[in-house]
Amino acid sequence: LDEPTAVLTPAEADTLFGVLKSLTAQGRTVVLVTHKLREVLEGSDRVTVLRDGRVAARLVTSDTTADEIAAAMTGRAVELDRVHAPGAPGQAVLRVTGFSTDSVHDVDLTVRAGEIVGIAGVAGNGQSELVEALAGLRPVAAGQVTLQGDDVTHASAAERRVKGLAYVPEDRHAVGTAPAASVADNLAMGHHRTTLSARGLLPPAAVRAHARRLVERFGIKAATTEVPASALSGGNLQKLLIGRELAHDAPLLLVEQPTRGVDIGAIQNIHDQLIAYRDAGHAVLLVSAELSEIRGLADRVLVMYEGRVAASYSKEEADERTLGLAMAGAPVEATDMNPLT
Template sequence: MLANDHVDVDVACGEIHALMGENGAGKSTLMSILYGLRQPDAGTIVLHGAPVTFASPAQAIDAGVGMVQQEFALFPQLTVAENVVFGREPTRRGLLSRKAAVLAVAELISRHDLRLRPGDRVADLPVGARQQVEILKLLYRQADVLILDEPTAVLTPAETERLFGVLRGLAASGRTVLFVSHKLQEVLAVSDHVTVMRDGRVSAHGATGSFTPASLASAMVGREVDLDRAYPRGTPGAPVLELPELTVRSGEIVGIAGVAGNGQNALVSRIRKVAHVPEERGEVGSASQASLADNLAVGFHRRKPLVRGGFLRPSKIRKHARSIVARFDVRGSIEQPMGTLSGGNQQKAILGRELTHGAALLVVEQPTRGVDVGAIENIHAHLIVYRDAGHGILLVSAELSEILALSDRILVMYEGRISAEFSRAEADPERIGLAMAGGAP
């Protein structure tokens, strides 16, 4: 199947243009071609009325096209200014001029109203500020077309709003922003036009105001999606996890709500010998260079039927992998490296592997981060089935709508402690949001 099949996208100067689609729809391939990371088999890129060809990202940047990828390319031990000018340092008499670098970066920060200081060390910055450093790198190189790939995937709601303000300011100054995202409400809130891809083709295109969440979702997955599905309550049984501040019972989902950095990771790190879908799927949950089949064998590799007489059985490993791929709708070959799958398919694979263990307790962190609406529906359905089979689930999510949709009980973390608890009947976004901000007992 072609990754991009006769894709035509027209983007105007001074607009925020959203690109949407399911995981594996071809969005990243299209943007990689525009940025010079991949070469097209056919077709033409036209920039400011003239055909262009980029053999590398360096050529794209020289032509004014820059990209902020999901994995930031920053030097943590260097300052903001040093990261921004790296490779294009201002010089005086042949030597690096730190003063000129700081002044140039400070001017850009001021002009675009960013919450950064040139002398701050990148390692000390929150993730939203690091993303702004990546944007600054492109502005310093005078990029007038900025591609942002899933830019809100790791941001808090407040950081997302700040990013939107930056993007609106860039568009108002005449720059073009290509905003690649799965999130319907964000696309509707920030973009001027939207292009939707499905199976490598454009399935919808138009002014953002002509779409609704439902019509965007339908264009993405080719069917109607229930965006407001309310799942029935579970039937809690005996405890499967007991901590001084937290209990999870069989047959229930306990949701942990809270702004990132309020102790969720520390809480999860105290829990052992359970099935676990970690927040960092690439760094902790999988081995990117190993095949999908090998990744799906993790945790099963010392047990029958994957091993016999102390030796792994490749045919059984492949059969095991194919079973999980089919059951959880993972799009990809079991032989391909895990890291080459789209983010959503990596997530479905890891979730499928952990659910297949059948552990009494599943700890799942950010289960739908960077995942399209169709995959979200799939993941949520599997979690409900697992709960209804008598397992307990501890759900940690930055998506309040996800917490509200799935949880039988909701705990709020604030400044390292559980500050509030809500039954499903008591829970509403306003009360939980207040507790997340430290405003509730």
């Protein structure tokens, strides 16, 4: 099984691992590939850790810990499941009211400066469609979207960029980057009309210097900045995308699955960058399939179910069991339904 719990709630994942244990009890063999350490510890008897294409460790699950596995994965000690301190929200940057698309229904939400709002939900419940519509990539059927007080409901993606939006899409290959273009050119995208432009031209030296700065800042592993983006590993392509969008310094960042396919050490760096972005006074709308990521980063959490915001929780209320129940469609008390505060 390769990442079998990507579209499951925590309760459904527990049920799956119960089935796997019954299979091994019958003498069957299970090979599980996952980056989730809890699943490794709960669902395996032996662990093989790969790092940079080589075996970094062979461990007996009952004799190891999450910290030991993480150190083998990264080559250094890593602080796991860190919950960051809450931000200090200011004025509303993004305000969405009565918002609907073909698969999203009557959504209300607000994201304020200095705040990360997380969206949790089982894949396929409208999270991606909501963010794509907010980014200008999907038509709006009803409702209103304002960005820094300006109505951008029917604005193009380019117009929303100008108004102050940066976007990290879920699909880094087909949407987020141009695989055939160089690393330097990919890092220049979105900056080519602003900081890198000189009288309508792109000075090659400025493009290369910009690329070198972001490669160093975000630890992007590339032979040179002139190699095509398709030559990068999935994790390094994700670092490229995150780095490029954070460098826009936009008032609003929409970010989907920011650490998918990224090693544990890089995850910690990306989380720190997102928190620093928030603390600098920016607003962040975060979609993630990782509940530990949502709980660690978000100041408020919205849960989407069947295309609607089914529940809203503060950081203190958003424990894994509560989120898991809401993701599965369990009834929610009316007091929890407060996505605009």
